[in-house]
Amino acid sequence: MPHLDVEGAQLYYETDSHISSPALLLIHAGIANLRMWDPQVPTLAENHFVIRFDTRGYGQTTTEDVEFSNRADALDLLDHLGIQKATLIGCARGGGIAIDLAVENPDRVAGLLTIGSGPSGFPETELTSEEDDLFDQLDAAFEAGDWNTLYDLEVRLWCIGPTRNEADLDPDFVAAAYELNRMNIAHVDDRPVPIPLEPPAYDRLVDIAVPTFVMVGEQDLSAALTQYEYLLSTIPGADGATFRDSAHIPSVERPDIFELLLTGWLARHKL
Known part of the structure; x- marks a missing residue:
């Protein structure tokens, strides 16, 4: 199975379809791994080159206890595959990584979709x-x-x-x-140390100039709901969608509805 050697780690990744098609980079949630995207991959691969990987500390990726950048890992994978620009699709923690990447390297991002995510630097919110x-x-x-x-x-x-x-x-x-x-x-014993984006994305969202789709499950945590409203109101021209009967991973809980929304958005923006 394919692994990419990067500094201090071997990233496990999978690709589907042909590299000549528009690229999608799928980044999993912090309570999952790349397998969370299994329901969507067959449909997405009909018209796209689908890339997904296990971030450090997850799935089949192995890592040393070193400082690293999630953004750099994602870019290293795109470079390895010869992809100059991709649409980023991230869930929860994966969406946060995607936002950071879109802010730091806008020339590498064609579109951005997040699910139950917030930008780095978002203020703490009071728990219920x-x-x-x-x-x-x-x-x-x-x-x-x-x-x-x-x-x-x-x-x-x-x-x-x-x-x-x-x-x-x-x-x-x-x-x-x-x-x-x-x-x-x-x-559980992995201790890699992620290098945060500086300055964080919280005050830089207005610079995102690519088509953006922000999603959230209505049964998600209160912080995720607040972050959704902030992303939707701050990223220029962002589209939004809520899943009434879902929490943090609606792409897994409501895969058919998610796939319909995703493919429609991709087609509308010619991504």
Whole structure:
């Protein structure tokens, strides 16, 4: 399987379709890995060169405990594949990386789509009581070194959502969400140190000049909902969409609706 050697790491990546087609770079959430995009890849690959990779600390990528830049890793992969410009599609943490990359290297970005993401440098927001309780449980599991519980609690917080009952959701989605995060437990001892974008993207969003689509699940955390409104109101000409019955990863929970919105947006902007 393909790996790219970069400074202090081997990045695992996958590509689909032909390099002559418009490029899409898919960046996974912090509670998942590149497998989260499996439902969309066959359709996207009909008209695009689809690139996805596991960022450091996730999936099948291996890393040393070194300082690194998520933006540089993404650019190194594009350079390795001979791609000058790509449309970035990022979920949650992956969307934050995509925003940073669009701000820092606008010449490499054709379009930007984020899901449940916020820009670097976004001010902390006050938690709801339900969110505060779940974060306390996460902290307790971390202090106890109970990694299985910790990783499952992350799914409970982000994917199920602080106000929803797991038993009310599609069991196939629930199983997929837990599996996507459990695959990352193997990286629990990884300690790479990401180099932040300076200055952060928070005050630089007005400089984004490519077609942008901002998405969020209405059952996501309150911070993600606030960040969605900020992105939508600050990035010039940004489109927006909310998923009524979804939390942090609507592309996994509502794949058909997400795919319809994504492919329509790509076609409309000729990306």
